[in-house]
Amino acid sequence: MSAAGLSIAVVGAGAVGCYYGFLLARAGHAVTLIGRPALVEAVRAKGLVREDATGTASVAVRATTAAEGVVGADLVLVCVKSDDTEAAGAMIAPHLGPSASVLSLQNGVDNAERLATVLGRPVVPVAVYVATEMLGPGHVLHNGRGDLIVGASAASAQIAAAFTAAGIPTAVSERALDALWGKLILNCAYNALSALTQLPYGRLVQGEGVIASMTDVVRECVTVADAAGVSVAPDILDRVLDLSITMADQRSSTAQDLARGRRSEIDHLNGYVVRKGAELGIPVPANRMLHTLVRLAEAQSVV
Incomplete structure (x- = not known):
């Protein structure tokens, strides 16, 4: 997997998914958000919007309600609520490419394990340290931080390099x-x-x-x-x-x-x-x- 020009799908485009999706899209990666109809309509109308203390900016991304949005993705970021982990895994499983890396950017400690069971393939756990909230569909407010600790995998070093280049401080750890x-x-x-x-x-x-x-x-x-x-x-x-x-x-x-x-x-x-x-x-x-x-x-x- 090349760190340049990745195809990235974000499953569960809430505050965390939209924040990281914005930064990755701004860095030139092809980002697809998979979320609710209101999100899709908002993103198609005005782009994905990020607001912080310095101002407001938007970036064009693809958005869809369909699980097929993960087709062709090099990287899939799963950002759904913990209660929805198994359902999200079952939804995307038929559409994942064999070489896609799946990352769990979720609260709790067992989501990567639960997701891996559903998908029948490894899932990389990620500890997320960011303060965000949604001001409306496709409009995320960033209040602070944004760094990640990514679990070890064959692709983790390249993923961390791509994220860091996109303005997301990322470390790889065997002790995720x-x-x-x-x-x-x-x-x-x-x-x-x-x-x-x-x-x-x-x-x-x-x-x-x-x-x-x-x-x-x-x-x-x-x-x-x-x-x-x-x-x-x-x-x-x-x-x-x-x-x-x-x-x-x-x-x-x-x-x-x-x-x-x-x-x-x-x-x-x-x-x-x-x-x-x-x-x-x-x-x-x-x-x-x-x-x-x-x-x-x-x-x-x-x-």
């Missing part, structure tokens, strides 16, 4: 699962609390008892990770708290889902820790409570 667990812990600490309060991270941590509660969540996650044989950075709590500074204005994806009446990925965040803790015989009451509260809130708001 550890990175995904690190991100899971960040999400477990922030997502539910941000969703339940609808507060951005910077304001959230100022609340009485919030840092102590987040500390409890992180400690439970680390205990489960250690028991599962995962290596978590020893300064993970500091990294969690630093996020309230580096992404002070960001609301979690769970908060955005709840505000829009959509089902969130909480089952694959705190809920995953609850299930893994039960499997390993480790109590995780702080994570269980956050998972329960978000599910209750969803029951009132999901349409």
Whole structure:
């Protein structure tokens, strides 16, 4: 696979898919977004739009609702919600070329494994560190960061080179699962609390008892990770708290889902820790409570 002029399909053109799709298209790659009809109409009318603190720009990309959009792709970026992983895999499986590289840019730690089972081929896990949200179909707001850690594969070095050249800082790691667990812990600490309060991270941590509660969540996650044989950075709590500074204005994806009446990925965040803790015989009451509260809130708001 040549790093120049790649054909790239993005499956699930939400905030993450649109952000990286924009940068890759701007760098000259042929990008196809696969998403809902409203996205397709918007992109065909005005291009894919990215907004940030410096202004607004658009780039022309192909957009479709059809799984056939992956035909001929060198690279397929799967960016769907965790609940939709198996369905997305089944949808694209008949249309993937034999040499296509499939990457999972999803929250949670087991999506690449689940997707690989459906596809019957390897899937590269990717830890994504970006703050984005959709302002409308085909219009993504970038609030911060944008770097990736890509799991090791035969094509990973070339993929990382292409992404870095497109303005996406990308590293390749044999320990991508550890990175995904690190991100899971960040999400477990922030997502539910941000969703339940609808507060951005910077304001959230100022609340009485919030840092102590987040500390409890992180400690439970680390205990489960250690028991599962995962290596978590020893300064993970500091990294969690630093996020309230580096992404002070960001609301979690769970908060955005709840505000829009959509089902969130909480089952694959705190809920995953609850299930893994039960499997390993480790109590995780702080994570269980956050998972329960978000599910209750969803029951009132999901349409």
